[in-house]
Amino acid sequence: MRPLSECAVTIVGLGLMGGSLAGALQGQCGHVIGVDRDAHALACALERRFVDQATADLGAAARKADIVVLATPVRSIIQLVGQVGEWMKPGSLLMDLGSTKGLILAAMAQLPDHVQPLGGHPMCGKEISGHEAAERELFDGCTFILSPLARTSDEALALGKALVESVGAQPLVIEGGRQDYLVGTISHLPYLLACSLVSTADATTSADPLVWRILAGGYRDTSRVAGSDVTMMVDILMTNREEVVKAARVCGEQLAYLADLVDRGDEDLLREKLTYIRKTRREHYP
Amino acid sequence: MRPLSECAVTIVGLGLMGGSLAGALQGQCGHVIGVDRDAHALACALERRFVDQATADLGAAARKADIVVLATPVRSIIQLVGQVGEWMKPGSLLMDLGSTKGLILAAMAQLPDHVQPLGGHPMCGKEISGHEAAERELFDGCTFILSPLARTSDEALALGKALVESVGAQPLVIEGGRQDYLVGTISHLPYLLACSLVSTADATTSADPLVWRILAGGYRDTSRVAGSDVTMMVDILMTNREEVVKAARVCGEQLAYLADLVDRGDEDLLREKLTYIRKTRREHYP
Numbered sequence: 384m385r386p387l388s389e390c391a392v393t394i395v396g397l398g399l400m401g402g403s404l405a406g407a408l409q410g411q412c413g414h415v416i417g418v419d420r421d422a423h424a425l426a427c428a429l430e431r432r433f434v435d436q437a438t439a440d441l442g443a444a445a446r447k448a449d450i451v452v453l454a455t456p457v458r459s460i461i462q463l464v465g466q467v468g469e470w471m472k473p474g475s476l477l478m479d480l481g482s483t484k485g486l487i488l489a490a491m492a493q494l495p496d497h498v499q500p501l502g503g504h505p506m507c508g509k510e511i512s513g514h515e516a517a518e519r520e521l522f523d524g525c526t527f528i529l530s531p532l533a534r535t536s537d538e539a540l541a542l543g544k545a546l547v548e549s550v551g552a553q554p555l556v557i558e559g560g561r562q563d564y565l566v567g568t569i570s571h572l573p574y575l576l577a578c579s580l581v582s583t584a585d586a587t588t589s590a591d592p593l594v595w596r597i598l599a600g601g602y603r604d605t606s607r608v609a610g611s612d613v614t615m616m617v618d619i620l621m622t623n624r625e626e627v628v629k630a631a632r633v634c635g636e637q638l639a640y641l642a643d644l645v646d647r648g649d650e651d652l653l654r655e656k657l658t659y660i661r662k663t664r665r666e667h668y669p
Numbered sequence: 670m671r672p673l674s675e676c677a678v679t680i681v682g683l684g685l686m687g688g689s690l691a692g693a694l695q696g697q698c699g700h701v702i703g704v705d706r707d708a709h710a711l712a713c714a715l716e717r718r719f720v721d722q723a724t725a726d727l728g729a730a731a732r733k734a735d736i737v738v739l740a741t742p743v744r745s746i747i748q749l750v751g752q753v754g755e756w757m758k759p760g761s762l763l764m765d766l767g768s769t770k771g772l773i774l775a776a777m778a779q780l781p782d783h784v785q786p787l788g789g790h791p792m793c794g795k796e797i798s799g800h801e802a803a804e805r806e807l808f809d810g811c812t813f814i815l816s817p818l819a820r821t822s823d824e825a826l827a828l829g830k831a832l833v834e835s836v837g838a839q840p841l842v843i844e845g846g847r848q849d850y851l852v853g854t855i856s857h858l859p860y861l862l863a864c865s866l867v868s869t870a871d872a873t874t875s876a877d878p879l880v881w882r883i884l885a886g887g888y889r890d891t892s893r894v895a896g897s898d899v900t901m902m903v904d905i906l907m908t909n910r911e912e913v914v915k916a917a918r919v920c921g922e923q924l925a926y927l928a929d930l931v932d933r934g935d936e937d938l939l940r941e942k943l944t945y946i947r948k949t950r951r952e953h954y955p
Binding site for chain 2: 565568577587591598600631639648660
């Protein structure tokens with residue numbers, strides 16, 4: 384494998400994540416080829432000099448690449464894994480940026496032998512999507528999970544780490560299934576909670592037009608991720624169903640438990656529980 | 670009643686809200702007297718010139734005031750309302766900054782006739798508390814709910830509005846019970862959701878130390894208000910029990926409904942629901 388500085392990197396999908404990665408890779412690798420079905424995103428990425436070449440021809444772009452990074456919604460990644468392998472050069476590396484890993488890694492296990500697979504999941508994002516939202520600094524300081532398969536070579540993992548570090552992120556190697564369990568609770572559950580909050584306000588207080596004049600920071604922040612791209616989130620939820628449903632059930636029980644303490648007026652236990660939660664949260668964000 | 674510019678304003682409780690109000694009132698009224706049981710908060714407020722006088726003597730400070738603002742946790746406000754009325758001057762104004770209004774307004778209804786009552790609730794805050802967190806700009810642009818009683822004179826309401834506007838906030842008059850219903854959903858429910866999320870992570874994924882290395886923005890923002898001051902929040906929850914419990918139940922049902930769509934793999938309905946929620950959220954925050 385070539386060093387990153389000489390690699391041609393093809394990025395498939397130039398939305399928030401793929402577009403940002405393309406921009407961040409400028410000057411770090413040989414050159415960046417952007418692939419998208421959307422002519423506007425291609426033109427935009429070229430004009431911003433986030434890519435050196437822009438094309439809708441996936442096959443041609445995959446053939447030229449030392450590294451291909453799939454940056455589309457999860458189920459589209461799974462489909463693409465099945466297509467691009469045969470086009471890719473011997474010894475080339477196939478990565479992705481998908482937010483769930485189980486099904487993607489299963490698809491990667493079926494790649495032709497001449498391609499090295501490596502799952503990837505940067506722990507960053509914004510609730511706005513599309514190429515316009517892309518920015519070179521998106522990965523600065525973020526943790527970037529790498530999920531090697533049993534068949535992934537040390538060299539391929541090292542190249543993946545080099546790519547991650549070159550865009551300012553910190554690589555963290557995690558085995559696939561474990562990651563889906565973790566992000567089910569700390570990433571997909573917050574999305575469902577934000578949606579439930581918006582839905583609750585919509586079903587009850589929104590009948591009173593005053594409510595939108597008194598929204599404060601608590602509602603704004605707790606509901607923020609409900610603005611996330613729906614296609615991306617449906618793919619995430621549908622490819623991590625078991626973990627997401629389990630996390631939602633545990634959280635529903637926690638909410639019912641706290642509400643019950645309030646209902647019964649069990650102030651001592653409520654205070655104890657909330658104090659522990661506050662302390663826990665402050666340990667995460669000192 | 671005197672114009673605000675000539676009023677002596679006594680603020681009881683120099684934490685985040687009261688301290689910020691004191692600072693913001695500098696130059697807007699005659700002078701500001703700060704009352705707190707905590708000598709450190711008093712010294713700090715004096716040193717920052719957020720107050721012109723600082724004292725632990727509530728009676729003396731109430732006697733001197735044209736306006737008294739109670740800025741302690743809700744149940745302490747309820748107690749104080751029962752004490753300060755007899756000390757206050759004829760024609761003076763008693764306000765509060767409490768986050769629930771039903772019980773506070775009921776206590777204010779019992780004030781001696783010579784005192785004008787006016788409920789207040791600024792829709793701003795931070796998850797950090799105490800005088801150190803106070804800042805003159807806290808109220809800039811925020812909606813500040815005012816809750817007059819039947820006995821509140823037009824003149825008293827006008828003086829309350831002048832005070833609110835003088836610190837950069839926008840007054841909004843809302844009848845008491847209605848406000849508790851609204852904030853139960855858009856302010857107290859987000860707190861319980863944030864706590865439930867932290868509690869869920871603590872009960873499940875926190876056993877894996879990796880989880881704290883992959884926390885992303887969704888968890889951070891959705892859990893933010895779980896860091897709120899517990900004494901303040903217990904008072905809020907305990908004085909708005911009915912509305913909070915109702916809101917938590919509706920939200921628990923919404924969460925269970927979304928999780929069920931994921932569980933059943935009912936993708937069309939899930940997409941439809943999430944698309945509607947996203948649109949709703951974007952209407953609140955264009």
